[in-house]
Amino acid sequence: MLPGSALADALESGEIDMNIPSAGVIPAEDYERIEGMRGVTTVGGQPLTTVFMYVNEKSVPDARQRKAISYAIDRRKLVSKLLGGAGEVVDGYFSSVSPYRNNAVKPAAYDRARAKRLLKEAGWDGRKTLTLSVPSGDDAIRQAAYIIADNLGKVGIKVNVENISFDELTDKVVKEDFDLGLLPVTMTPVNPLPDLAYFLGAGNPNGYRNEKVIDLLAAVGAEVDEEKIKSLYGELQHILAEDVPMPALYAAKALGAVNGRVVGATPKDFGMFINVQDWTVRRREA
Structure with missing residues (x-):
């Protein structure tokens, strides 16, 4: 490719x-x-391909720390500077093209003060350095990584950007041998259950586990009524906004x-x- x-x-x-x-x-x-x-x-x-930040929970174990990372990122700057506006801010697994998006769950605002408070509450060690791994062949994602590293540095999270091949990065993610990683993912606009089961279910690359999330995914898989599926996904989005297992950044058009x-x-x-x-x-x- x-x-x-x-x-x-x-x-x-x-x-x-x-x-x-x-x-x-x-x-x-x-x-x-x-x-x-x-x-x-x-x-x-359409804005289908979303750039996600994989977060290894061995490196960032507290949901408050992951929320702080999400609040620290200036997503609007990423869309305007890197995409020339040809995209949208996304914070989750459902972009605007998804019929299951819960519009009551808003993307995390760019809020450095809130990020700092959450890190303090969660006892973040400011001496710790995280490595943010990015695929070297994607210039927009590479540039995004440096903007994100600067954003996180301003709230007290030290980040070193590592440029590696796409294959090397996916191998690291599969083996959970990473701190943070940026990769594009195209979620199907039809029922995205297979994708969500991979990202949120047992054996997911972030090490995330929430029994309520697993139960909701199972319920979606057993349901045929579209309105009930939408309701289940709506509930799921509220939980993920609190747990922040895998922040999304933007979806490119x-x-x-x-x-x-x-x-x-x-x-x-x-x-x-x-x-x-x-x-x-x-x-x-x-």
């Missing part, structure tokens, strides 16, 4: 003809360039792009290949 930073060049050279927005994520700084490419059609996406020689294909996150039998690819001119 090409790193995001290479997609614009690959589209321009004809090395690739299109991307899947949530998988081949085009960096926001390349949007204007790609939108101006001759013969390339672009499609604006990923750009899709397709070369005009591919007829009948439209880049999108879900259902892109449903009509692949109808696609036509014109030969490149000599």
Whole structure:
């Protein structure tokens, strides 16, 4: 898979003809360039791919400490500076495109004073340094890491940013060999139970465990009534806002792009290949 930073060049050279927005994520700084490419059609996406902060509970065991981390992060700055506004602030597993989002649960405000109070209450050791691991191939996430490290430093949490490959980072997360980590995740807009079971259920990479959450996930899995499922997810979101097992930062509106020689294909996150039998690819001119 090409790193995001290479997609614009690959589209321009004809090395690739299109991307899947949530998988081949085009960096926001390349949007204007790609939108101006001759013969390339672009499609604006929905805010589906969310950047999450994995938090190893062996390193940050107290929910108040995790809440402090969440309050210390200036999410609006991340969206405006790194995405050029092409995204939205998210603090949880449900972005605005999800039919299960509980709008009564608001994203954590940027509140340094509150973050400091929570850290003091929870007895945070200011001498401790956390390592924030990020995938080196994603420039927006790499920049976000340094902004976050600065945000956390201002409330008394020392953070060292570690740039490693995507594969190395996912391996660390799976083995729970990390303090903090940033990774993009595309949650299905349909019932996201499989994703949530991975992030919140037994054996999750953060070491998080809450029996009420496990019971709610089981109840969702056994339920067929959509209104009841929505109610269960609403209750879940209230609990997660207090436990903060895995803060979300923002959801990018990923750009899709397709070369005009591919007829009948439209880049999108879900259902892109449903009509692949109808696609036509014109030969490149000599």
